[in-house]
Amino acid sequence: MMRRGIAELPLHGGHVPRWLALRMKRLAELVIKLLVDEYGTQGVLERLADPVWFQALNNLIGMDWDSSGSTTVTAGIVKEVLSKEDLGIKAAGGKGAKSRKTPEELKQISRLYDLEAEEYIKTSRLVAKVDSVALQTGYQLYHHVFFVDQEGRWAIVQQGMNPQVKLARRFHWFSEKVESFTLEPHKGISGIKAEHALNTIARESKEYQKTLLDVVSESPTKIEREVKSVEALSKGYIPFYKPYEKREVLSILKRYESLGKIELNKRALELARELGVSSYDELLLIKGLGPSTLRALSLVLELVYDVHPSWKDPVTHPPDPFKFAYAVGGKDRVPFPVERGTYDDLISFLEKLLEKGKEEREVVKQVTKITKKWKFPEEEKRPT
Structure with missing residues (x-):
């Protein structure tokens, strides 16, 4: 399942154990609160729409570093956190049947933030049509999450599955990036480039x-x-x-x-x-x-008309933020089993950090620079 050190997103079975799911939700909540405090709701949406940042968040909370569940589980946890907290962002949709509830949930969010619901429902439909009809690479959409902030900005994370090879591909959208829904509108696409794609939005x-x-x-x-x-x-x-x-x-x-x-x-x-x-x-x-x-x-x-679409696959980001899997480990024991003690220490540290002012957090920013050039041991990078 490996190509040049890059992970694909294979279909994985199984589930997240309760003890880990509870910690994932708490850690994701702390990260999002810190982000809102530091960068505002727009900064959070922009990061959710970044394929590498999204995958890194998935790895940070302990999900598999190379599975289709890295999208569905992480997006589901973020949605749950946003539903319980008043952070100025909400989410609609989800995996499978939950994605079909997107219009009704967008209506609820629009009432809460005094937004025009129909505009967002239309955007949701159009984005899904673009990634299933206008751009065809053999992936069938089964996951669609629509994030909206109180200012009306939005980000969408949706995923398709190729049933023949059982691999997933993730599509990221950000409202501030979209100039046209049908001319290279994506913030990024996470997956392995295909030999050819029917790309009518190039x-x-x-x-x-x-x-x-x-x-x-x-x-x-x-x-x-x-x-x-x-x-x-x-x-x-x-x-x-x-x-x-x-x-x-x-x-x-x-x-x-x-x-x-x-x-x-x-x-x-x-x-x-x-x-x-x-x-x-x-x-x-x-x-x-x-x-x-x-x-x-x-x-x-x-x-008949000698007019041709593009056949260039627009994938921008092969999924590979493996480095972040070293934070607490991975659900499938890669690069090592999740360490509960380390996980709880991290949660405790972030809880204390959230209580401090922005000036005190600057010290932590300086410490993070130490790890920027750190490289993970290549021999430990293996598919789960």
Whole structure:
């Protein structure tokens, strides 16, 4: 499971024992309180949206350093801490069925902070559509947590699972980073780069997006005929307007099929045409427009209109903050079993630190500089 010293995020079973979960919650609570006091709520959101910082927090509280649970457990603990404390930040959503409660929980948070709920619900839906439809790498979303502060800023951490290889990929968003939801909007993506990805949100996909909107404005029946003509291309039929070699068609088709079925949802296209969608954001939000339909449309754009999406995987951060696993150890005994005494000493130290003023904390900041250049023993870095 290792590549050049970098961990993947494999699917792990098991659970966090109660004695460890209680300590994780207390330690996470102390860390977040210190962060709010030092950097404000925006500073907390910015860090949650940082793949390396998020993974480091996971390691600090004692979770596995290289598992899919590093997202679900850590995000769940942070959400629980924020729900019990009045820190100016709340969270909605979670893993599986909990993610479907996001809209209702966002309404509750919006009432609490006097925000416009529908704006955040729309953002939640659009972000999920971007990472499941507009960006396709074989990962199916199953985890979505939406953090909101009292000023209306937000961060989103969501994760997908590739069921074939049983590996996870984590997507991070931060409101202050997003200029466009459909042009390189992520704060970061944690995972191992794939050989290719259907990436329709890369900056070089602007022409693709424009042409796609033009094609969708046409009759769904016409688009369906074009999909069938592409199928004919794969069987050797060569139309006069695009002299593709059969070998080339098959290689392009195979690349799309590696991501799943190619099926057109005509009802979704009819709805898009009726509504007269004028932006890629609006198109993605059309009910029924899923990954298979976008694959069909993209295939038509490539082989009929000679307009291409990007196939560059936008992963920014391979998960690797292994250094922080040395704080208290790891749940799966890597790099060593969690030491309860050390864990309790750390909690006690942070509790006392929280009581002190910012001036006194400066001393601690100076001490942390000592560890910045420390390297972990490479031989201890192994998958759990």
